[in-house]
Amino acid sequence: MNIAEKIIPERLSKKTILTQFKKVRDFTHYLVEPLETEDFVIQPMESASPAKWHLAHTSWFFETFVLGKFQPDFESLHPQYAYFFNSYYLQTGVPFTRAKRGLLSRPTVKEVFEYRAYVNEQMESFINNSNEGIWSEVASVIEIGNHHEQQHQELILTDLKFLLAQNPLLPVYREAEPVKSKPANPINWISFEEGLIEVGNKGNEFTYDNEHPHHRTFVQDFELADRLVTNDEYLEFMNSGGYEESRYWLDEGWSAVQREGWKAPLYWFKREGKWMQFTLSGVRPVDSGEPVTHISYYEADAYARWKGCRLPTEQEWEHACGNLEIEGNFVDEDHFHPVAVSSKKGLKQMFGDTWEWTMSSYSPYPNYKPLPGALGEYNGKFMANQYVLRGGSCATSQSHIRKTYRNFFHADARWQFSGIRLAR
Numbered sequence: 001m002n003i004a005e006k007i008i009p010e011r012l013s014k015k016t017i018l019t020q021f022k023k024v025r026d027f028t029h030y031l032v033e034p035l036e037t038e039d040f041v042i043q044p045m046e047s048a049s050p051a052k053w054h055l056a057h058t059s060w061f062f063e064t065f066v067l068g069k070f071q072p073d074f075e076s077l078h079p080q081y082a083y084f085f086n087s088y089y090l091q092t093g094v095p096f097t098r099a100k101r102g103l104l105s106r107p108t109v110k111e112v113f114e115y116r117a118y119v120n121e122q123m124e125s126f127i128n129n130s131n132e133g134i135w136s137e138v139a140s141v142i143e144i145g146n147h148h149e150q151q152h153q154e155l156i157l158t159d160l161k162f163l164l165a166q167n168p169l170l171p172v173y174r175e176a177e178p179v180k181s182k183p184a185n186p187i188n189w190i191s192f193e194e195g196l197i198e199v200g201n202k203g204n205e206f207t208y209d210n211e212h213p214h215h216r217t218f219v220q221d222f223e224l225a226d227r228l229v230t231n232d233e234y235l236e237f238m239n240s241g242g243y244e245e246s247r248y249w250l251d252e253g254w255s256a257v258q259r260e261g262w263k264a265p266l267y268w269f270k271r272e273g274k275w276m277q278f279t280l281s282g283v284r285p286v287d288s289g290e291p292v293t294h295i296s297y298y299e300a301d302a303y304a305r306w307k308g309c310r311l312p313t314e315q316e317w318e319h320a321c322g323n324l325e326i327e328g329n330f331v332d333e334d335h336f337h338p339v340a341v342s343s344k345k346g347l348k349q350m351f352g353d354t355w356e357w358t359m360s361s362y363s364p365y366p367n368y369k370p371l372p373g374a375l376g377e378y379n380g381k382f383m384a385n386q387y388v389l390r391g392g393s394c395a396t397s398q399s400h401i402r403k404t405y406r407n408f409f410h411a412d413a414r415w416q417f418s419g420i421r422l423a424r
Contacts, residue, residue: 011206012139017146018127024146024153025120027397028055031156034174040109043102044166048159048415053085053101056112058149059119060085064092065145065375067122070130070138077118078107091374143206144375150400157280157336157395162415165267165278174336176281181289181340184230187422189223190320190347197319200365201404209371210364210379211404217315222423224312224320227341227348228356229303229420232288234295235275237303238264248305253298256412266294266414280336289340293354293419297387297411300357300420312423314360314388314406321350321403328352328391330398338394338417352396354419355389355407362386362408386410393417 010016032040032051040052049057060081067074076082084104086095096104107115123142130138157173164171200214201207243263246254256262267278268286275286295303304310312320328351329339338353350356363383370376386408392401395417409416 008136008139012143014127014130014135014139017139017142018124020146021123021127021142024149025116028058028149028153028156031153035160037109039160039163040112041102041105042163043099044159044163045415046099047413048162049098049101049155050104051156051160052109052112053104054152054156054159055116056081056085056107057087058145058152059116061148062119062123062142062145064089065141066138067119067126070134071122071126074122077115081107081115089374089377091377141375144208144378147206147208147400148378150397153397154331154393154395157331158416161267161278161280164280170278170283172282173280174334176334176336178281178284178287178337179335179339181287183232184227184289184341185343188226189424190226191223192219192221192316192320194219194221197315199315199318199404201402205402207402207404208379208406209376210368210383210406212369213365213367215366219313219316219319222312222316224316224347225309225422226346227421228291228338228354229422230288230340231286231290231292234265234292234303234420235286235288237306240306242302242306245306248302250298250301250411252411253296253302256296256298260412262299265292265299287340291338291341291349291353291419293338293393293417294414295357295418295420296414297357297409297418299414300418301359303420304422307422309422309424311357311359312421314358314390316423317356317358317390317421318403320347324350324403326351326398326401326403328398329394330392330401331395332398333394335394338419349391349421351391351401352398353394354391354417355393355396356391356421357418358388358390360388362388362406382408389416389418 035051041050043050063076082093084096086093088095160173164173196216196218198216201211202214242248243257269276276283277286300311328349329335330352341348370380389407
């Protein structure tokens, strides 16, 4: 073994990266197996892309940042794919308009799968044949590409759910038996003392640049709810007039309630006087013990105020995780929906089930530096007017999440699996 091989961590070895690449690419295909051709093409809103576009964009990423840059003789399958399937990387070229992705009936779904097969073949050959010098430069880029595709796997599910919910037939994406639940025990409050804490990632695992640098910050005494807020608890807020009382709402949140006519979480509706919800496995009665989900930041904040509590900061959330194992209800479980809390002691549901809104604006850590070049556009340029969510959801891959992971969305976003954990 030479020196170059010794300094490359095992997670960036050719064997590990190639295994992960194949596994991730195959799992994307597993997620779209139930779809009909028509399901791949429609874009129900600007924020939700067609499944076909996700399939192509994740291939474009490897083509643009790996093959096109590190393989001198690489030829693209189609020169315009670089335009159609770029998302927002302005340093690589001008992207096709995001709001019009659903108008791209061509290339066809068949051609997009051919594109994926072509990129797979080229990538596997490239990985196997790269010399040590090239591999030391490109391994971390491929690792980013693998995790980037896992992000889009989650978006495939959440965007598809929003699409199917617009159809009066309320189609089933994939059959799955509901997990039976029991009424949740009352919330227990876990206490944490004030002091200097450490947040951010130390860099011993895969991370995005927005998780750095590792640094110290001060937190006051706080308490964190030991579990997520349930549907039953959120129904109490609704039944008490929560959506009719402006005093619980931020001004922009109250405007959204009035403008959008919000009366309940997204995908809830009444049938014969009973609350039902649309899930990826079909319509079900709202289960009282499940975590409430598809909640905007505004709704999460209003609920917390109604309860006389607040949302945690992202620093509090990360500190509370301590050395908790990364375990929970992830997409790997094939439930495609949050499940009721377990009876174990201590903090529960910190990972999986629903992304947890924090009261922290998405902003850079002290001395943050984005990655150089176009990959630096991945996170840094979105650090304005968004809030941080933590913990992953039932649509997230378990191998993709970690306690320092910072997701972010606009305050009115509801189509993601987002929920509520209280703090005080």
